[in-house]
Amino acid sequence: MARYLTEADAAEAGITIVHEPEAQRFAVYQQTETGSQVVGEAHYSFPRESVVDFDHTLVDGSLRGTGLSGLLARRALTSDIAAANRVQASCWFIEGYIAKHPELLSQAE
Template sequence: MARYLTEADAAEAGITITHEPAAQRFAIYREGNGGAELVGEAHYSFPRDGVVDFDHTVVDDSLRGTGLSGLLAHRAVTSDIAQAHTVQASCWFIEGYLAKHPELLNQST
């Protein structure tokens, strides 16, 4: 099983992480014979002014152990959205990621 340490590593394998503001998520896509397939996401909402809540994160079971969940969490919590808001993490994965990497945020609750 491949292990991805950076987004560049993942991109070489046809996997990209993108921000989709209209869907309020950061999405992982994998290129395949049928085109790009959604294989993961970190969803967020705005429960009140000035707060972004990362409320749901999922990565396809076939990609567990590859490091993609960590790359997705990193992209989400270091994004412009996260930097412009106080971050709340009601998703256990993002909460755990922030506990391991508190230096990534200016503000968190």
């Protein structure tokens, strides 16, 4: 099974992470023979003014253990959305990622 340490590694394998603000998510797309398909997401909401809550993270089971969840979390937590708001994590994965990488955020609740 492949292991992706950077978004560049994932991109070489046809996997990209895209911010989709209209859907309030960061989506992981995998290029396949029939096109591109969503294989993961980190969803967020705004429970109150100036607060972003990362409330759901999921990566397709076939890609677990590849590092994509970590890349997805890092992308979300270093995004303009996170920088412009106070970050809250009601998703257990994002909460754990912040605990392991507190340097990514100084505003996490």
